Structures are given as structure tokens and as C-alpha cells.
Amino acid sequence: MAENIYDVLMERGFIEQCTHPEEVRELLGKEKVTFYIGFDATADSLTAGHFLTIMAMMHMQRAGHRPIALLGGGTTMVGDPSGKSDMRKIMTKETIQHNAECFKNQLSRFINFDNDNAILANNADWLLDLNYVDFLREVGAHFSVNRMLNAECYKQRMEKGLTFFEFNYMIMQSYDFLKLNQMYGCQMELGGNDQWSNIIGGVELIRRKENKPAYGLTFKLLTTSEGIKMGKTMKGAVWLDPEKTSPYEFYQYWRNIEDVKVEECLGLLTFLPMDEVRRLGTLEGAEINHAKEVLAYEITKIVHGEEEAKKAQEAARALFANGGKTDDMPTTTYAKADLDEGKDILTLLVETKLAPTRSEARRLVQQGGVTVNDVKVTDVYQKFTTNDMDADGALVLRKGKKAYHKVKAD
16 A cells, blocks of 8 residues: 555655644545646746645645646735735736746646646636625635634735735735636645635635535645745845746755755655755764755756756866866856956856845945855955956856856856
8 A cells, every 4th residue: 555645745754734733634645636826927937935835745745636837817916825924926918928927837847737647727717807796795605704814814914904906815816726726626735824815715615515524634834943034135035937947056055955855855855765864863963064065966856857956966076176166167258358447256146146236245345255266356346357367268256155157258
């Protein structure tokens, strides 16, 4: 008998909350369950934050269950207030549609949509043409405003002001679950733990309106030891699109995570057996770096393929061994005439994205955190020209111990 996927997800550290744990475990053990996860199309690429839910989706599909990836063509027009201190910026229909297409292409790399093994749906199909009065009668009547106001997602917005516009979000997400239940027999909604209130809304709506069982389950949110969401860098989000975050940068992000997070991430973000995860998690001191290499390699392999993972790993090792010289290093190429005239260090740091602003670049130099071709830069006004390039015709900028960038002239 195959292992119950509920136990697998529990052992690997995914499950945070579940509406009916015993019923859900029994259901997942005895029949093929259709479940859904929603993705609001707020950008043109999925992020490292989405990757955890995608991994859960892959585990579920491998165990024989059927995922629905729901693109939020409709809900994105409102914006989920959960975990947000401000209202999301309003996006055009065209932008949302474009983003949804990008998500569709990315999700197809992880989930098998052939032969009805998974379904790709878009809530724009039923949300954008709703009749408001009918919707209020059919769905709104089942929601208690008192209970909604006590929901975690709204509580933190009450002080700053919660618009009625956003207040509708929970009802819309709950309606999504109802529609997917009616159309595809969807019995479960999965999502990050910040979605708990919205998920319960859908579970209760189906149970009231359809008199049918429905279930919700939430996953752990990936956070640093300070409780900040993981998948963010000085440059912003860590994207799954290689054009936005290169496979090398993606690898380096995971290679450099905190020691205390290595075992957790190995369990959640790789398919390594749990015995191996626990073994790697016990490594200490310098040996923990081996576990981080395994983590970075395995995640990069799932997202970008084995070849890119190998290249990223070799580039990272070469950087470490050669004091920063490798062909796979992130590189910026300037016109030779520009570099002949010279570029000051602050401009170089900002243009190579090693620093987000000139003031941050200045702080890095003043703190002694910047070298060019292994020589520490101490003067914030220092200029570099083609004459400063090494024998390979490059300026190798290093920030701290691990962030490198090569500058070349064309």
C-alpha cells in the first residue's frame, strides 16, 4: 500500500492547519481527490514564495490526485488584503491576462496537464460577468459580517482602513471554490497559511449551499528566523523566470540561506528522501555548507533543469576557488568608450545591481564591503577604466563574501 500523501506532507513539514484532519487523511488515502490552489496574477512570473505550494501540488499529483491551478484573472482585479498593510495597486485587464499566460507556461513545467491529469482554470470566466444582485442573494447571504471582521486577514487592515472593494475578496475566493466544486467536483482548497480565513469561507459555503463535504488545508509560510518572508533579496523577489532571476542567482540565493533553515527547506523544496534530509540537517560547522550546496542544486534542478543546476553549482564553486573568476558569473558589458572615460564605484555597484541605491552603495564602500579585482575599495569617488581591467579584460566586483559581478568592455 502506497504511503498516504497526508502523512508525506506532514512529515516533510508542509501542513500548518486543516479543517478536518482525520477525514482529509482518510479521503486522500482511498480515492482520487480533485483539489485546487489559486494564483493571483500580480506579476509576469511566479516567485520562490509560490514554489512551496507548487511542490505540494507536485507531491499530490504524484500520489494520484488531480490539481486545479486556478489563475486569478478576476480576483487579481480586487487584490487579496491578506498579509498586506496597503491596498494593492489596480492593474489593467490586459496586464492581468498577460501575467496569467506567463503563469500558465511556468506551471506547465511542474504539473502535467495532459489527459485531464490536471486542470488550468481562470476565475475571470465566472467573476467578471457576475450580476451583482444575484451574487449577493446567492452567495452574500451565507456570510456573517461579524465573523468576517474577526478574520485575521481583515483584522490587521482595520486600523489603516479596509475598503469595501477589498472586503469582497473573501466572498469572491469562497465563490471560486463553490464554482470549482460544481464544475469539476473539487473537494479541497490548499494554500499558504495566510489564506486560512478565505479557505474556511469556501469550505463553509459549499457545506451550506450544496450540503456536500469540502475541506481546506494550509501550508507553512517560508520565513527567515526573524519571521520575514523568504524569497526576497536586496534586488526584490527571487523569480522562477530565468530572465528575471538567473539560474546562477537563484542557486546562490538558496546556497546562502541561514544554517537553521537548511533542514526545513530540504524537506519542503526538494524530493530528497526524509532520511537524507534529516542526515543533512544534522551537519554542523563547515559541513553545513555541503547541505546548502545540495539544497541549492536540488531546487535549481527542479526549477531550471539539471544542466542549469550543474552550471550554477560549478560557477559558484569556481568563484569560491578562484577568488571570483568564472564564465557563468553575472556579467554587465559596457561600450569600450564608456569605460575608457571611467565609471565611479557607486555607479558600477548600482548598474550591476549589487546595490539598490547610491546611498546603499556608499554605505557598502565605507564599511569596507567592496573589492574590485580582489583590492578593497575605500574611496567612494574612485573611478575605474579599461586600464584597471585584469589580464582577462574584466573588472570583478565583489560585495561581501559571496556576491560577485563581472564588468567587461565591448
